[in-house]
Amino acid sequence: MGTTLSYTEIELVQGLQARDEKLFGYLYDHYSPALYGVALKIVTDDASAGDVLQEVFIKIWKNIDRYDPSKGRLFTWMLNIARNTAIDSLRSKAHKLDQKVQDVTSANLMYEPQLAVHLSVDHLGLTKVIEGLPKDQRIIIDLAYFKGCTQEEIAKTLDIPLGTVKTRMRNAIMQLRILLKQL
Numbered sequence: 011m012g013t014t015l016s017y018t019e020i021e022l023v024q025g026l027q028a029r030d031e032k033l034f035g036y037l038y039d040h041y042s043p044a045l046y047g048v049a050l051k052i053v054t055d056d057a058s059a060g061d062v063l064q065e066v067f068i069k070i071w072k073n074i075d076r077y078d079p080s081k082g083r084l085f086t087w088m089l090n091i092a093r094n095t096a097i098d099s100l101r102s103k104a105h106k107l108d109q110k111v112q113d114v115t116s117a118n119l120m121y122e123p124q125l126a127v128h129l130s131v132d133h134l135g136l137t138k139v140i141e142g143l144p145k146d147q148r149i150i151i152d153l154a155y156f157k158g159c160t161q162e163e164i165a166k167t168l169d170i171p172l173g174t175v176k177t178r179m180r181n182a183i184m185q186l187r188i189l190l191k192q193l
Contacts, residue, residue, distance in 0.1 A: 021033075042067070049095070052158055062096045093155065101158065140186070
């Protein structure tokens with residue numbers, strides 16, 4: 011039967027820059043589940059996540075020349091596009107803060123691995139990495155990166171000073187870097 015193709019990151023970038031549609035199909039087939047999972051975590055419904063995913067791949071296709079390998083890996087760049095597009099989708103629908111954030115003190119928002127990251131993203135190991143953070147930092151990361159809240163919205167929701175939110179976010183990001191390097 012057919013052999014399974016695989017590409018290096020450099021080959022993917024060069025192929026996308028050359029507008030290779032076959033390679034773009036490969037990229038979609040291999041990366042759409044993870045990107046869909048990120049979108050679904052933020053927008054929380056299948057139809058919206060599918061729309062976001064389509065928009066993400068259009069942005070990847072149109073903006074591949076903006077990718078800078080010195081700033082990070084291709085996959086990280088694509089994840090950021092997915093996250094930002096999903097957050098833009100939420101904001102364009104004029105979701106209110108109380109629609110994005112349910113009761114912060116409820117167990118549903120507290121970081122539970124089975125609820126936190128869609129299964130298609132779980133193979134990235136994000137669930138286990140984020141579990142390594144202290145509870146107060148997990149909440150901040152969940153609100154900022156998966157619910158699309160600004161730091162000001164987080165401060166208001168958690169009823170803590172903005173400076174505390176910024177410190178916890180910075181500490182969480184630094185801790186995540188350490189945890190990810192250990193993988």
